[in-house]
Amino acid sequence: MSVATARRPRPKGGGAVPFAGLLWRLPWLRPLLLLAPPLAWFVVIYLASLATLLITAFWTINPFTTQIVQVWSTDNFQRIINEPAYHSIISRTVIMAAAVTVTDAVLAFPFAYYMARVASRRAQTLLFAAVLLPLWASYLARVYAWILILNHNGVLNWSLQSIGLPPANIGYTNIAMWVVFSYIWLPFMIIPTYAALERVPETLLEAAADLGARRWRAVRDVMLPLALPGVVAGSIFTFSLTLGDYITPILVGGAGSSFIGNVIYSNVGIANNIPFAASLAAVPVAIMAVYLLLAQRLGAFEAF
Amino acid sequence: MEGFWTRMVLRLWAALILLFLFVPIVLIFLYAFNTSNIQSWPIPGLTLKWFTSTWNDPDVRRALTLSLQAGLVATTLALVLGSLAAFAIYRMTWFGKEVVSLLFILPLALPGIVTGIALNAFFSFGGITLSLLTIVVGHTTFCIVVVYNNVLARLRRTQGSLLEAAMDLGANGFQVFRDITLPLISTSVVAGSMLAFALSFDEVIVTTFTAGAQNTLPLWIFGAIRLGQRLPEVNVVVSFVILVTIIPVLIAARLTGSGGAARVPAAR
Numbered sequence: 001m002s003v004a005t006a007r008r009p010r011p012k013g014g015g016a017v018p019f020a021g022l023l024w025r026l027p028w029l030r031p032l033l034l035l036a037p038p039l040a041w042f043v044v045i046y047l048a049s050l051a052t053l054l055i056t057a058f059w060t061i062n063p064f065t066t067q068i069v070q071v072w073s074t075d076n077f078q079r080i081i082n083e084p085a086y087h088s089i090i091s092r093t094v095i096m097a098a099a100v101t102v103t104d105a106v107l108a109f110p111f112a113y114y115m116a117r118v119a120s121r122r123a124q125t126l127l128f129a130a131v132l133l134p135l136w137a138s139y140l141a142r143v144y145a146w147i148l149i150l151n152h153n154g155v156l157n158w159s160l161q162s163i164g165l166p167p168a169n170i171g172y173t174n175i176a177m178w179v180v181f182s183y184i185w186l187p188f189m190i191i192p193t194y195a196a197l198e199r200v201p202e203t204l205l206e207a208a209a210d211l212g213a214r215r216w217r218a219v220r221d222v223m224l225p226l227a228l229p230g231v232v233a234g235s236i237f238t239f240s241l242t243l244g245d246y247i248t249p250i251l252v253g254g255a256g257s258s259f260i261g262n263v264i265y266s267n268v269g270i271a272n273n274i275p276f277a278a279s280l281a282a283v284p285v286a287i288m289a290v291y292l293l294l295a296q297r298l299g300a301f302e303a304f
Numbered sequence: 305m306e307g308f309w310t311r312m313v314l315r316l317w318a319a320l321i322l323l324f325l326f327v328p329i330v331l332i333f334l335y336a337f338n339t340s341n342i343q344s345w346p347i348p349g350l351t352l353k354w355f356t357s358t359w360n361d362p363d364v365r366r367a368l369t370l371s372l373q374a375g376l377v378a379t380t381l382a383l384v385l386g387s388l389a390a391f392a393i394y395r396m397t398w399f400g401k402e403v404v405s406l407l408f409i410l411p412l413a414l415p416g417i418v419t420g421i422a423l424n425a426f427f428s429f430g431g432i433t434l435s436l437l438t439i440v441v442g443h444t445t446f447c448i449v450v451v452y453n454n455v456l457a458r459l460r461r462t463q464g465s466l467l468e469a470a471m472d473l474g475a476n477g478f479q480v481f482r483d484i485t486l487p488l489i490s491t492s493v494v495a496g497s498m499l500a501f502a503l504s505f506d507e508v509i510v511t512t513f514t515a516g517a518q519n520t521l522p523l524w525i526f527g528a529i530r531l532g533q534r535l536p537e538v539n540v541v542v543s544f545v546i547l548v549t550i551i552p553v554l555i556a557a558r559l560t561g562s563g564g565a566a567r568v569p570a571a572r
Contacts, residue, residue, distance in 0.1 A: 023477070028398070035392035035404070038385040038448060042407050046419075046445050049426035053418070056425050111321045114314040118306060127318070129557065134325045136499075136553040138506045140525050141542040145328035147529065148335060153344030155331065183324065215306060244415020247508060251529055261417045268513060274425055281422075284415045292413075 196230020386451025434516025454496035
């Protein structure tokens with residue numbers, strides 16, 4: 001633990017420099033001085049921004065002048081609650097986030113299992129790097145790659161044709177979005193799942209075997225429950241990142257594929273209705289708050 | 305141990321996932337050398353001509369300059385503020401510690417669009433014109449976490465007895481910091497900064513709301529893909545951005561073991 005605060009020998013000549021002496025006499029002062037600049041940054045800029053956002057959500061704009069009317073009102077929230085168009089956008093976003101999360105969990109688990117329990121030490125390191133690289137490689141580049149793959153004359157249709165199958169024209173559809181999101185966030189699922197699987201002691205599985213469980217049974221009844229917090233931790237990323245996205249829907253989604261983020265985006269840019277955008281931004285925040293609460297119940301935070 | 309067939313199936317699965325992860329990235333690099341200006345597969349031939357035309361495109365150059373400026377300034381600020389935050393939290397014992405560390409992680413926990421529009425609302429009501437400065441403010445806010453996470457993890461692994469030993473031998477606070485603490489944490493600071501730069505250089509969601517009329521490189525790419533214009537140049541720029549985002553991560557991974565890069569979920 002902290003060295004600075006615990007029974008530290010008095011520094012030689014500490015009293016000679018008044019400031020150093022002060023720090024010695026008031027051990028809580030040093031962390032506070034260190035904390036001041038970053039904390040000030042977060043309070044003055046970030047918290048102030050979030051507070052502005054919250055207040056703005058309860059303002060409205062004058063539809064004729066597009067000037068902001070600084071009068072407390074819940075009109076924006078009522079509009080979100082009452083207009084069916086927003087319901088379908090919100091449910092589309094949530095369903096997509098859930099579908100991507102499940103897809104990634106299914107894709108990631110056997111891979112992470114292989115990494116953690118089957119691969120050699122050396123292969124483990126290499127595989128880990130192989131997952132990290134696409135995680136960090138430019139987001140836009142990876143979305144763009146899929147535009148090239150899925151478009152009419154792209155790699156997908158060429159491959160299908162060369163094995164004698166009809167072309168799959170899934171470019172600019174919700175299916176395209178599902179594929180792209182699952183691709184982009186997959187590393188975020190693999191890493192926590194791998195970390196959780198790696199921590200399960202082999203002795204537990206041996207114990208299960210001694211008690212007569214076949215390997216599959218041991219994996220299902222011992223490994224899976226112990227790895228679940230890791231999968232849930234990964235799902236926080238896949239769910240939250242999909243929920244807040246608006247770039248992928250613009251680039252690979254077709255007509256009628258708007259996400260919550262797209263409506264926010266167009267209300268800031270084109271419609272210039274920041275109050276309405278602000279109240280819409282509360283939707284993903286509220287959904288994430290519920291999600292994080294559930295995740296905490298499942299032990300996801302111990303998995304980090 | 306798993307049986308032979310289980311291991312075979314798992315190995316095959318792993319191979320397929322690796323293909324899934326890397327084929328799109330490899331394709332991007334291939335398309336950068338495409339002779340045709342139509343983006344279809346298979347590409348008819350290989351050429352270097354798009355590299356020259358991209359390099360000579362004034363829009364790309366302006367965007368690159370802006371991205372480099374924003375990335376370097378934001379990384380420097382994040383380096384200082386993130387390290388200070390890590391030292392403070394490491395030494396703090398009081399209950400407020402949990403709240404403060406949660407605050408630092410908040411820009412990653414909230415969807416990027418929320419951070420983006422919050423900053424946008426803040427600037428527009430504060431009467432601050434969107435410029436390089438506002439881009440830097442946005443990037444610094446989510447880059448601080450990256451440095452903070454890396455340095456804090458290193459501090460927690462550092463043995464306190466080393467510092468005590470130095471003090472027993474008569475070193476004052478400054479000497480301990482310069483001769484013991486700094487060498488012990490320096491690689492984590494560098495790794496954190498590398499990752500922060502990679503994050504900043506590729507960021508598009510927050511930047512859209514803080515850049516105003518100017519283009520960073522990702523904003524230029526986004527605009528070009530959206531309009532379907534200048535795609536041969538997009539191929540080149542995008543390949544370049546992949547390299548710029550991957551190389552710092554490789555360096556960071558060498559410095560800290562791959563843990564550092566794994567600890568940072570990107571702020572998207």
